[in-house]
Each structure stands twice: as structure tokens, then as C-alpha cells.
Amino acid sequence: MRPWINKSEGLSQNQGHSPSIIGLLSAGHSHRRTSGGKAGPNVVHNISGKGMSPLSEMPVQTGATPTGASSQIAARIRKVFKVLRVAALWEAFLVALGSLRANKLRTSLTLMGIVVGVAAVIAVVTIIKGLDQTVATTFSSQGSTVFTVSKRPRVITSREDFIRFNKRKDVTLDDAEAIFRVCTSCWRAGVAANTPATVKHKDQKSENVNVRGITPSAMFDIDAVNIDAGRFWTDNEGATAREICVVGTDIVQNLFGGIAPDRAVGQNVSVGGRPYQILGVLQAQGKIFGASRDNLIYIPYSTYQKNFGAHSSLVVFVKTPSTQQLEEAEDQVRTIMRNRRGKTFGDESDEGFTLETSDVFIDLYGKATSNIYIVTYLVAGVSLFVGGIVVMNIMLVSVTERTKEIGIRKAIGARRKDILTQFLIEAITVAAVGGAIGVLTGFGLAYVISFLIGFPLLVSVASVVLGVGMSSVVGVISGLWPAWRAARLHPIEALRSE
Numbered sequence: 146m147r148p149w150i151n152k153s154e155g156l157s158q159n160q161g162h163s164p165s166i167i168g169l170l171s172a173g174h175s176h177r178r179t180s181g182g183k184a185g186p187n188v189v190h191n192i193s194g195k196g197m198s199p200l201s202e203m204p205v206q207t208g209a210t211p212t213g214a215s216s217q218i219a220a221r222i223r224k225v226f227k228v229l230r231v232a233a234l235w236e237a238f239l240v241a242l243g244s245l246r247a248n249k250l251r252t253s254l255t256l257m258g259i260v261v262g263v264a265a266v267i268a269v270v271t272i273i274k275g276l277d278q279t280v281a282t283t284f285s286s287q288g289s290t291v292f293t294v295s296k297r298p299r300v301i302t303s304r305e306d307f308i309r310f311n312k313r314k315d316v317t318l319d320d321a322e323a324i325f326r327v328c329t330s331c332w333r334a335g336v337a338a339n340t341p342a343t344v345k346h347k348d349q350k351s352e353n354v355n356v357r358g359i360t361p362s363a364m365f366d367i368d369a370v371n372i373d374a375g376r377f378w379t380d381n382e383g384a385t386a387r388e389i390c391v392v393g394t395d396i397v398q399n400l401f402g403g404i405a406p407d408r409a410v411g412q413n414v415s416v417g418g419r420p421y422q423i424l425g426v427l428q429a430q431g432k433i434f435g436a437s438r439d440n441l442i443y444i445p446y447s448t449y450q451k452n453f454g455a456h457s458s459l460v461v462f463v464k465t466p467s468t469q470q471l472e473e474a475e476d477q478v479r480t481i482m483r484n485r486r487g488k489t490f491g492d493e494s495d496e497g498f499t500l501e502t503s504d505v506f507i508d509l510y511g512k513a514t515s516n517i518y519i520v521t522y523l524v525a526g527v528s529l530f531v532g533g534i535v536v537m538n539i540m541l542v543s544v545t546e547r548t549k550e551i552g553i554r555k556a557i558g559a560r561r562k563d564i565l566t567q568f569l570i571e572a573i574t575v576a577a578v579g580g581a582i583g584v585l586t587g588f589g590l591a592y593v594i595s596f597l598i599g600f601p602l603l604v605s606v607a608s609v610v611l612g613v614g615m616s617s618v619v620g621v622i623s624g625l626w627p628a629w630r631a632a633r634l635h636p637i638e639a640l641r642s643e
Contacts, residue, residue, distance in 0.1 A: 234566070241571035244543070251539055252575065258535030259579025259619065260586055263612045265528040267587025268594070269521050270611065274603040275595050279433070280510050290332075290465045291367060292475060292502045294324065294482060296458035299501065313497050315458035320485060324461055327481050330474035333464040335364035336446060340453050344442060345415040346400040354396070355441040356416060358449025360384075365391075365443070367462045374406035375425030383445035388452075390414070390421040393439035394429045416442060419452055475500060532579070533619040540572050540627035551631055552640035565632040572624020573617055580616025584609055 245252045293299075297310035321336045328334070337359045344354045359365075361380050378389050397409045406426035413420050421444065430438040449455075465474045479500055486497035544551070551564060588604060595602040 234570070237563070237567045237570045238574065240567055241574050244547075244571060245575065248543070251543070255536055255539040255575050256579040256582065258532035259576050259616050260532075260583040262525075262529030262532030262619070263580045263583025263616050264586040264590060265525040266615065267584050267608055267612045268590040269525045270608050271588060271591035271603060272594055273518055273521070274605070274608075275591070278603055289468050289502070290471055292463055292471065292478075292500060294320070294461040294463070294478060295499050295501075298499045309495070310499075313495070314486065316461060316498060317459060318455075320482065321459060321461045323485060324463065324478055324481055328463070328474060328477045330465060330470050330477055331463045332466045332470075333363045333367060335359060335361055335367055335462050336459045337364060337368075337462060338446065338449055338453075338455075338457055338459055340449075340457070342417040342442075342453075344396060344400065346412070349400045349402075351396065351399045351440070353440075354416075356449070356453070357441055357443050358446040358453070359443060360446035364462065367464050370430070370443075371428045372425045373428040375410035375423070378424055378445060384447060386445065386447040386451050388419060388421045388448055389424050389445070390416065391425040391427060391443040392423055393427050393437075393441045395437055395440040396442065397426055414442075416444070417452060471502075529615060529619060532616075533623040536572055536576060536620060536623035537627060539575075540568065540624050541630070543571070544568065544627050544631045547631075548634060549640060551634050552636045552638070555634070555636035556640065561632040564634075565628045568628035568631050569621070569624050572628065573620040576616045576620025576623070577613060580613040583616065584612040587612065 294316060296313050296316050297307075301307045301310065318336065321334070324331065325334050337357055339355055339357050341353045342356045343350055343352045345351075359368075360383055362377055362383060365377050372391070373394075375391070377391060378387075382389060392409070392414070394406070396414070397404065397406055400414060401409050401412065409426055410423055412423050414423060415421075421442075427439070427443075432438065463474060463478060465471050479496075482498050482500075483496060488496060554564065588602075588608075592602050
């Protein structure tokens with residue numbers, strides 16, 4: 146009986162295949178020829194010539210094979226091919242790493258292009274997220290349960306609107322008291338008036354300090370400011386128009402040489418030419434867009450009226466116990482103010498006042514920066530595109546340098562798919578490694594910038610996935626053309642190249 150082997154299409158004794166895998170394949174595809182329809186002894190040749198795998202020693206029946214046995218053999222063959230595919234990909238990955246290690250300078254130049262592009266994207270995304278978080282926290286520091294009633298909006302975008310809003314009546318203390326008295330859904334309420342002034346202490350002075358007159362003392366809670374040293378004044382102290390104040394940290398730093406806050410308590414400062422005693426020092430609030438939020442002085446509103454007059458319109462602040470009651474409180478306050486302005490039901494003309502929450506600043510910020518962010522993302526994307534061009538050029542050079550190697554591989558049985566997979570994995574490996582380094586570099590750059598500017602650094606898993614994912618996509622796109630070009634090389638022409 147003469148044994149024979151039916152090899153699968155494209156299978157050959159390629160370099161790099163392990164004997165056990167070839168043995169598995171030979172066991173799955175080997176058959177024997179019998180005479181007279183009788184089963185003879187199974188004889189299977191090992192293609193690798195280096196021993197048989199355990200599966201190759203199992204009997205393989207031909208001819209009248211039961212259906213169950215055929216299904217088992219087919220399942221084993223499919224399993225063998227799955228193992229072979231994984232092994233081939235792993236082998237291509239190892240070959241790619243070997244090629245990258247053998248050409249360190251070329252690999253470094255390729256990595257540099259990817260690292261710069263990914264680092265730019267990650268740094269931009271991280272910085273923008275941190276800036277958005279800072280703006281949202283700053284503008285909504287009073288919370289989502291606070292709204293204001295004022296003569297004009299805090300944001301005016303045209304000259305015509307400015308003229309129209311200035312024709313409205315001022316919001317007075319009487320309006321505020323009506324809101325306090327009638328609104329049943331309002332938990333806390335207060336009024337505030339602001340004016341710039343020069344503050345002095347001995348031979349030191351600070352100009353353009355925001356002097357904020359408030360009543361009652363619950364406004365400290367509405368403004369979400371906390372005491373660092375000393376105390377807030379009581380409502381009785383505020384009602385008697387005493388010249389007392391609570392100052393921000395910039396006042397202590399500029400006028401007292403940065404002494405400890407508790408040492409500044411009890412000292413006197415001159416505000417608008419009149420002496421005030423410091424009752425407390427606020428905790429630092431930081432900066433927003435380079436402007437300090439700590440360059441301010443709180444004084445009682447009765448004192449503000451006495452020393453600065455009551456000619457400007459007030460801003461009424463209303464706070465509700467929860468966000469669920471915010472809309473109801475707004476409706477009640479709107480009804481109160483419309484009655485005081487003589488507006489009837491169905492009157493669609495100007496209400497004569499503005500009711501708004503802190504979301505107005507966040508919306509304005511979003512509109513103002515949306516186009517800037519788009520341009521920034523485009524610039525970062527161009528950097529990543531340039532990195533992809535670098536990968537493509539380097540891979541084309543690699544294909545040219547390794548033409549003879551490609552010819553040898555194809556001559557001993559490598560298929561187009563094998564060559565394509567090898568060079569594609571090479572490009573993806575370089576891009577993925579460059580992406581990982583670029584992510585770390587981008588976070589480091591964002592940390593330095595955020596430290597210098599003064600806003601928090603937000604590191605998210607999405608940014609990491611974005612960086613590595615984008616670099617891998619760039620690797621696939623950039624490596625596809627060089628890999629396809631290498632796969633199309635004719636083995637004879639490739640072997641002739643020098």
C-alpha cells in the first residue's frame with residue numbers, strides 16, 4: 146500500500162512555523178488510498194520531518210465514514226486553522242519587532258512623527274476639558290438653585306439692547322422686600338450692589354477693588370464664600386450701618402505684605418476715604434481668565450448706602466432649597482415683578498426686568514469658544530496627519546530596502562496576504578507604540594500648561610483610548626499602501642533586485 150498526502154492549498158514548509166502546528170495541519174488534511182474498499186493501516190507523513198503532533202497519530206477513516214466522525218474531523222480541522230491564523234499573526238508581529246529593532250534610526254524618526262501628532266491631540270483635549278471644568282465651576286459657584294433679578298442682563302451683545310435695557314426702572318430695595326415677603330418658594334434671598342474703589346492701609350494702596358454691599362448676611366452663603374480667619378458680621382451689626390468689612394486674600398497680600406490672615410483681623414483699612422475694621426478674611430477663590438476673584442471687600446448694604454449712595458440699581462439674589470423648586474420660585478418672582486411693573490397677563494412687551502441663572506455665562510462661554518476649539522482641533526489633526534505621512538514614507542523606504550527579502554519569502558511559499566499582513570502589522574506596531582508615548586507626552590505637556598495657567602488637569606480614560614486609537618488608525622491607513630505595494634512584488638523581479 147502506498148501512502149500519499151493531500152496538502153492544503155498554499156501550504157509549504159515555510160520558515161518560522163513550529164513543527165507541532167505543521168503536524169496538526171498534516172493530520173487534519175492527510176488521507177490514504179485503499180484497494181477494494183477495505184480500510185488499510187493509516188500512514189501519515191509529517192511535512193516538517195521533525196516529529197508528529199498528538200493529533201497526527203489519531204486514525205483517519207476514509208470511504209464510508211460515519212456522519213458523526215466526519216463532523217468531528219471537520220471541527221478539528223477548523224480548530225487547527227484558527228490556531229494557525231493566530232500563530233501566523235503572532236509570527237508576523239515578532240518579525241515586525243525584529244525589523245524595527247534592526248533599524249533603530251528609522252524607527253525613531255517614524256515614532257517622532259506619531260508622538261508629536263498624538264501628543265498635540267491629547268494636550269489640546271486635556272487642556273480644553275480642564276478649561277471647561279474651570280469655567281463651569283467658576284460661573285456656577287453659586288449653585289444651580291440660585292437665580293437673579295436685575296435691571297439689565299449681565300451679558301449685553303449690542304448697543305441697541307444696552308440703550309433699551311437702560312430705559313427700565315431700577316430694581317430697588319422695595320422690590321427686593323416684596324420678593325422676600327410674597328415668594329413662598331424662595332428659601333433665601335438678598336441684595337447686592339457693587340462699585341470700584343481704592344483701598345489703603347498706611348502707605349500701601351490697592352486700586353479698582355470691588356466693593357460689594359450686601360444684605361442680609363445670608364448673602365455670604367448665596368455667594369458661596371467661606372471664611373478663613375475671623376467671622377462674618379451679624380444682621381444686627383449690618384443693620385446699624387457700622388463700618389466693618391470682610392476682605393479677600395488679595396487685600397491681605399497687597400496691603401499687609403502677605404501676613405497670616407488671622408493677624409489681619411482687627412486691622413483698619415481705608416475704603417473710599419473712610420476707615421473700616423476687618424472682621425474676617427475669606428478663603429482664596431483663585432483666578433478666572435487671569436482676573437483675580439479675591440480682590441474684593443464685602444461691606445453691609447446699609448453702610449454702602451451711607452458712604453456710596455443708593456443711586457444704582459440693585460441685583461436681587463434668590464436661592465431655593467432644591468432644583469425641583471427653582472422653576473416654581475422663578476414663576477412666583479416673575480409674577481411679583483410684573484405686577485410691580487404694571488404688566489398685565491398676555492402683555493408681550495418688555496417685562497422691565499431680567500431674571501436669569503448662572504447658565505447664561507456658561508452658554509456665552511460655549512458660544513464664544515466653540516469656533517476657537519474647532520480650529521485648535523484642526524491644528525492638532527494636521528499634526529497627526531503629518532505623522533501619518535512620515536509613517537507612510539518610512540514604510541515605503543522599508544519596502545524598497547527589503548525587496549530581496551520579500552522575493553525570498555514569496556519564493557518559498559509566502560502568499561500576498563502574508564506579505565501584506567507583515568508590513569501592515571509593522572506600521573500598526575510603530576503607530577501604536579508612538580501613540581502610547583504620545584499620550585504620556587501629551588499629558589505631561591498639558592500638566593505643565595495647566596500648572597502655569599492655574600486650572601485643574603483632567604485626565605480621562607477616553608483621552609487615552611482616543612490617543613492610542615487614533616495612532617493605530619493612522620498606522621493602518623499609512624501602512625496600507627506600502628504593504629499592498631510589497632505584496633504585489635513578483636518574486637522573480639524581487640530576487641533580481643540589489
